[in-house]
Amino acid sequence: MLDIKFIRAHPDIVKAGAKKKRIACDIDKILVVDKEWRELQVEVDGLRQEQKSASKLIGAAAAADRPRLAEEQKQKKELLKVREVAAELKQKELHELLLRVPNVPAEAVPEGRDDSENVEVKRFGTPKKFDFEPRDHIALGEAQNWIDVIAGARIAGSRNYFLKGDMSLYEGAVMRYALDLMVKKGFVPLSVPTLVRSEIMVGTGYFPGGEEQAYRTDSRDDMCLVGTAEVPVTALHQDEILNLADLPKKYVALSSCYRREAGTYGKDTRGLYRVHQFQKVEQVIVDVADAERSIEHHHAIVANAEEVLQSLELPYRVVNVCGGDLGQPQIQKFDIETWMPSRQNYGETHSASRFHEFQARRLNMRYRDASGEVRVCHTLNNTVAASVRMLIALIENHQRRDGTVYIPAPLRPYMGGRDSMGRALA
């Protein structure tokens, strides 16, 4: 959420930002509602003041006079009540409008309509040329009895799956490797709730707007399954005023992630590229409101993810996501796309977002700066490793002619020291 004061002072910047993101947003209406609300609030405050001072006089008055004075005061309550209700409704209207104002994208965000206009900023490694016809992860997984999408669909519907045998272990290996790497870098590991209140989804910027993408329980509980550990981790310090000395907060969390993938029928239907549930290790940083530092953090969390991919010998590229492909909350986003032979293309495996104070303001997450002033924090996050997409990249890129799969060195300790898995196929 943007600061209403910022919108008042710089409506043109906010409008230009929304335009760059291709998000419709009526800023002029917000300014009108804001003005109306403030006028009502001033009136209500004045009426309350009168009412309070009158009440004090009644308290001080002789007992005999009180009933008469109270009766007089009762008459005056009506106007106050009417104006209070009006001010409250107006404030609510303003708040709901503000929740939908997109964050202003950074200068460095390229212009563009959709992901086809994202700008590649880095490429690492070279897609391997196979001297045999490589299998895609499904063919390989089914042949090795590692993946069962038929059973997944039977048990849980389409876009669900079972990982079996070594693939189940391999998923754990990748996750644990990613987690351990981040802990070595000083990130504090967290185990988090994945079923959260709706207000947390609002606080992190997923609602309003993203309701269709989240699984929700029925009205008995009205809870939401998170699509990423970013949600509970970022919200950990909701409503707190943090100590400057404790910042930055760096967290890493492994969690299950749940996504409805509404509106994706017919897209990525084969295989495990787009699924409803997966495992992910996520990195989150909460720090002071300093744009330069946030940019440094942004580059650092991208570098952390690159380190994972490089050490696992996977070719990838980094793209600077264009305005039209940015979500409402981000000020800038870098996606990392890893080479996937079955797609003959790079596929998104990581997403590094910088939010400025957008999330922290919604979550009311603040800190006291060196001068004692209370300020809203900045937040960032990035994937470290997301399970099925990483597994796709790993087994497709590292497959051999005979159907066995090479295990990169960092994962071997987590796989009983083996450098290969799978049996030779005919």
Added chain:
RNA sequence: GGAGAGAUGGCUGAGUGGCCGAUAGCGCCGGCUUGCUAAGCCGGUGUACUCCUCACGGGGUACCGAGGGUUCGAAUCCCUCUCUCUCCGCCA
């Protein structure tokens, strides 16, 4: 799931209808004092919104878990909800 107790400022903890945005202690900040790793004394110390002011600063309103209600007036009384604790039951 049943019964009971509770939720107050950074922390501890008073406060059962007006003198309470809130006693006190701790912590923190500033100053004074004493030559001795520390103590004492004095003062200050919440957040948000808003109005006035170029500004320094000042005024107003709201907030005692959340939301409603009663009342001229609510931290205090009533209702609902959330959370915490204790006991019982059930259970991974």
